[in-house]
Amino acid sequence: MTRRAAVVLLSGGLDSTTILALAASKGFTCHALTFRYGQRHAHELEAALRVAQWADVASHKIISFDLGAIGGSSLTTDAPIPKDRAPETLGHDIPSTYVPARNTIFLSFALAYAEVIGTGDIFIGVNAVDFSGYPDCRPEYIAAFEKMAMLATRAGSEGQRLRIHTPLIDLSKAEIIRIGLELGVDYAMTTSCYDPDAENRACGRCDACALRLQGFSQAGIIDPALYQSA
Amino acid sequence: MTRRAAVVLLSGGLDSTTILALAASKGFTCHALTFRYGQRHAHELEAALRVAQWADVASHKIISFDLGAIGGSSLTTDAPIPKDRAPETLGHDIPSTYVPARNTIFLSFALAYAEVIGTGDIFIGVNAVDFSGYPDCRPEYIAAFEKMAMLATRAGSEGQRLRIHTPLIDLSKAEIIRIGLELGVDYAMTTSCYDPDAENRACGRCDACALRLQGFSQAGIIDPALYQSA
Numbered sequence: 001m002t003r004r005a006a007v008v009l010l011s012g013g014l015d016s017t018t019i020l021a022l023a024a025s026k027g028f029t030c031h032a033l034t035f036r037y038g039q040r041h042a043h044e045l046e047a048a049l050r051v052a053q054w055a056d057v058a059s060h061k062i063i064s065f066d067l068g069a070i071g072g073s074s075l076t077t078d079a080p081i082p083k084d085r086a087p088e089t090l091g092h093d094i095p096s097t098y099v100p101a102r103n104t105i106f107l108s109f110a111l112a113y114a115e116v117i118g119t120g121d122i123f124i125g126v127n128a129v130d131f132s133g134y135p136d137c138r139p140e141y142i143a144a145f146e147k148m149a150m151l152a153t154r155a156g157s158e159g160q161r162l163r164i165h166t167p168l169i170d171l172s173k174a175e176i177i178r179i180g181l182e183l184g185v186d187y188a189m190t191t192s193c194y195d196p197d198a199e200n201r202a203c204g205r206c207d208a209c210a211l212r213l214q215g216f217s218q219a220g221i222i223d224p225a226l227y228q229s230a
Numbered sequence: 231m232t233r234r235a236a237v238v239l240l241s242g243g244l245d246s247t248t249i250l251a252l253a254a255s256k257g258f259t260c261h262a263l264t265f266r267y268g269q270r271h272a273h274e275l276e277a278a279l280r281v282a283q284w285a286d287v288a289s290h291k292i293i294s295f296d297l298g299a300i301g302g303s304s305l306t307t308d309a310p311i312p313k314d315r316a317p318e319t320l321g322h323d324i325p326s327t328y329v330p331a332r333n334t335i336f337l338s339f340a341l342a343y344a345e346v347i348g349t350g351d352i353f354i355g356v357n358a359v360d361f362s363g364y365p366d367c368r369p370e371y372i373a374a375f376e377k378m379a380m381l382a383t384r385a386g387s388e389g390q391r392l393r394i395h396t397p398l399i400d401l402s403k404a405e406i407i408r409i410g411l412e413l414g415v416d417y418a419m420t421t422s423c424y425d426p427d428a429e430n431r432a433c434g435r436c437d438a439c440a441l442r443l444q445g446f447s448q449a450g451i452i453d454p455a456l457y458q459s460a
Contacts, residue, residue: 063299065293067342070291094387100341100342100343100345100384101339101345101382103382104341104342105342108331108334108335109300112302112330112332115330135381135386136383145378147378149331152333152365
């Protein structure tokens with residue numbers, strides 16, 4: 001069997017780590033792509049490096065640019081991170097942690113990398129169930145990106161199929177966690193918090209922590225991540 | 231009259247400089263966006279800085295990232311630049327100077343910047359007449375990007391119109407030059423060459439030089455750029 005190559009967007013968080021394990025389990029040779037985009041903390045990058053090593057990826061590229069220069073998000077500027085919002089209220093508005101066009105930028109680089117390594121398969125861990133309400137996590141957005149991408153590249157114009165795989169898009173966080181555990185993911189490698197302390201312990205109070213903690217709770221499993229209150 | 235803001239992608243070349251002059255002449259307050267993306271030479275960046283100053287733009291952001299790390303193009307790696315191809319033969323294949331997904335990456339950052347400054351107007355100097363055959367210069371690609379972009383952002387999901395303006399897309403290089411000259415553009419500010427020498431003199435032999443020289447010739451005007459053979 002010839003193994004197909006895939007580009008996997010890897011942030012070092014729970015969703016992208018599960019995606020990487022899933023893509024590998026489906027027989028894809030995985031090429032991970034991580035971004036240092038001006039987020040406040042380096043802890044995401046450290047987690048992505050740990051996860052890529054654990055998954056024994058075929059390659060891992062880290063692309064750096066500063067979205068803080070463009071602004072517009074509490075993740076890349078000094079604006080306060082929203083805290084203590086109830087998980088069940090999330091997804092109904094777009095919070096300040098929204099980074100303008102972030103997934104479009106990430107997928108554009110993935111499209112470039114996919115063309116260079118000669119594949120039309122890209123995996124991204126977007127989720128439209130237990131999510132923060134970001135517009136670029138919705139299925140209609142992903143479908144529109146696929147159509148655009150087919151027209152954007154040499155490969156597409158020569159007839160190569162381009163597929164943005166989003167296997168987590170309809171799953172709850174608890175379901176994602178169960179799938180990852182079945183695939184052998186150790187979620188202690190991953191980080192989700194928007195505002196960890198100096199020792200990289202999660203705050204437990206931002207939207208990302210709230211959704212993660214709710215997911216582990218609903219799955220009936222203890223989150224192995226370190227929290228500040230622990 | 232309230233002036234509308236626009237993001238203008240500015241490389242410092244002939245097309246993007248003309249676009250900037252055009253957008254300003256239509257009453258847009260222009261915010262220029264330039265990329266240091268791993269191209270071989272800094273001369274493009276210097277030209278973009280000159281042009282932005284000349285046009286007195288409202289802001290000029292320069293975003294840096296290394297597409298050379300991804301590879302796949304003679305513009306960002308050590309692969310040879312094609313030379314001495316006849317202008318009339320260009321556009322029928324995709325040459326090695328094609329940078330995978332470049333316009334998609336550029337437009338994605340423009341989309342982010344447009345959302346932050348609160349506009350839905352983006353100008354890009356793509357051209358599908360006297361061009362090198364790049365897939366991401368075609369009208370159908372631009373239309374697909376617009377559709378995707380409307381779904382990608384907070385602004386789009388709140389109903390804001392998003393428009394990728396491509397006023398040069400159907401024009402010959404000679405027509406573009408005539409429009410620019412009417413708007414007061416001094417093309418000595420601009421640079422087009424893919425392979426200039428250490429003194430930033432154009433090679434006169436790459437595709438970009440060939441198309442530029444043919445355009446000036448057809449417009450009956452002397453190109454004020456410095457060439458190595460001059």
